Amino acid sequence: MVFAVEQPRVSLTQAAIDQIKGMIVRGELRPGDRLPKESELAARLNLSRGSLREAVRALSLVRVLEVRQGDGTYVTSLRPELLLETTGFFTELQAEESSLHQIMEARRMLEAGTAALAAQFATPEELSTLDQLVEEMAGLDDVEAFVENDLRFHRVIAVASRNDVVVALLDNLSSRTTRALVWRGLTQSRAYERTLEEHRAISEALKAKRGDIASAMMTAHIAGVDSWLEHAAEEPAGP
Numbered sequence: 001m002v003f004a005v006e007q008p009r010v011s012l013t014q015a016a017i018d019q020i021k022g023m024i025v026r027g028e029l030r031p032g033d034r035l036p037k038e039s040e041l042a043a044r045l046n047l048s049r050g051s052l053r054e055a056v057r058a059l060s061l062v063r064v065l066e067v068r069q070g071d072g073t074y075v076t077s078l079r080p081e082l083l084l085e086t087t088g089f090f091t092e093l094q095a096e097e098s099s100l101h102q103i104m105e106a107r108r109m110l111e112a113g114t115a116a117l118a119a120q121f122a123t124p125e126e127l128s129t130l131d132q133l134v135e136e137m138a139g140l141d142d143v144e145a146f147v148e149n150d151l152r153f154h155r156v157i158a159v160a161s162r163n164d165v166v167v168a169l170l171d172n173l174s175s176r177t178t179r180a181l182v183w184r185g186l187t188q189s190r191a192y193e194r195t196l197e198e199h200r201a202i203s204e205a206l207k208a209k210r211g212d213i214a215s216a217m218m219t220a221h222i223a224g225v226d227s228w229l230e231h232a233a234e235e236p237a238g239p
Contacts (some may be wrong), residue, residue, distance in 0.1 A: 016055030019045045024064070024075060033066070035073045046150055058086065080168035106227035107173055110166055110218055111154065115202065115218040118160035119211030126160045130203040137196050146192060157206070157218075194224070 023029045042052045059065040063082045066074050133153045142148045158167045198221045205214035
């Protein structure tokens, strides 16, 4: 007697995920489209309704699909900032020194690239905003305001790169960095002055359309924060 071996549930769910993703990639389902009824889609993909439900649940968690109670299931906008939201959660979970160092390495590589692109694509308005932020930073004496200014400065440059994926990635890598910068401002002398000088130099390089210089300066700027993290890890914990 030959017994049929049931395929593992996880494989069936993954198959359903892959098929729905395939429909999106091929353009059969576009951003904002409503999925066919569950029974219809399950028959079309030759899947059980249970596997299909699990696939929809999984794709909803990563913001590919959105389940609207009483209305159906829709493909989301699929915008980078939406799909990369889970990166921010990953960043929040990385408390170990080695993980923070890797996050800073990722920032250094990404921000060096955004600076080079921003030198080509930044508008006069964006360059003016950077100048304004630099001037505002010079008058700040509040740590939280200082950090907020720093984050805005970096985001303007990221947006000026005209790469939405990189902007979304950097947005989601910022939370841990924000905390590091707050601590840096509280514990290190010349932190304000040094950061201000670095921002001013980066802004000047962008205005001169010197992407090579802006990229090198941004690399050094982020590396300085990374270096501070290494030294802070060796000192008693701060507030």
